[in-house]
Amino acid sequence: MSNTNRPLWAPWRIEYIRAEKENECFLCRMLEEDTDRDNLILFRSKTCAVVMNRFPYTSGHLMVCPQRHIADFSELTQEEDLEMCELTRRAIAALRNAMQPEGFNIGTNLGSAAGAGLKDHLHRHIVPRWVGDTNFMAVIGDRHVVPESLTTTYDILLEKF
Template sequence: MKVLWAPWRIEYILGHKEKGCIFCDKPKEDKDRDNLILYRGKLSFIIMNKYPYSSGHLMVVPYRHVHSLEELKVEELTECMVLTVKCLKCLKKVLHPDGFNIGLNIGVVASASIDEHLHWHIVPRWAGDVGFMTILEDVRVVPEHILVTYDKLYPCFKGEG
């Protein structure tokens, strides 16, 4: 029998499922570290993915609740792209990835788990980060606690790093 020990997942499995939209609700709170918000722009913000594909998996999210690119105003699109570049710069400086996957999942059939609020994914990648666990067992290994990664990245987003 194969056993994969991932005790942090039980919080998600058994935990309280929040009602409403996390991308609308979390920025209204004054708990950026708890909510994994790294940066707040005028029209959009940067938040860490709580269930990342890799360490440093970030998301750029417009504050306005829209589900398609066509609904965004030019100013919102511009700021989202500027913040995406900011993500790349900080991730390169702090985590030194070998590459990135950047994209949008639009629609449930396109794997959008939060379909109702558009957001960009910025996923840092390293040579060899897809090892036997992913290939053979369809499991990802994230080697660092998310708040440790947050604390590493936060100074860069605040211009201190």
């Protein structure tokens, strides 16, 4: 199978899938607090933010989201739309500088049918990728090899913002 046709396996995410879900929006809760490091918020602009995914597919998995609780692109103001694009560019640049990925998966899951774990607060995933990054440990060992802690990755990426 060629590298471009390999599935992105993430069995360690079952912890997130099976976990009891918060009744409130976790992004709104985090954005209302002033503990950015604890909440893994790397950067805030006027209307949007860059947040590390607490249950990443790979190291450096980021999310860009509006600070307002909205569910769809049609609800974005022009300013929010532009800031989401600008923060996506900044996040890619920060990841390239800090982690030298060979590619990226960038996307948004709109609605439960599309796989959105948080369907009511719009967010864009930015997942750095490396050739061969899906290894045997995650597939047959039900173990995910993360090369560094989330807080270490946070500190490295924070310098890039």
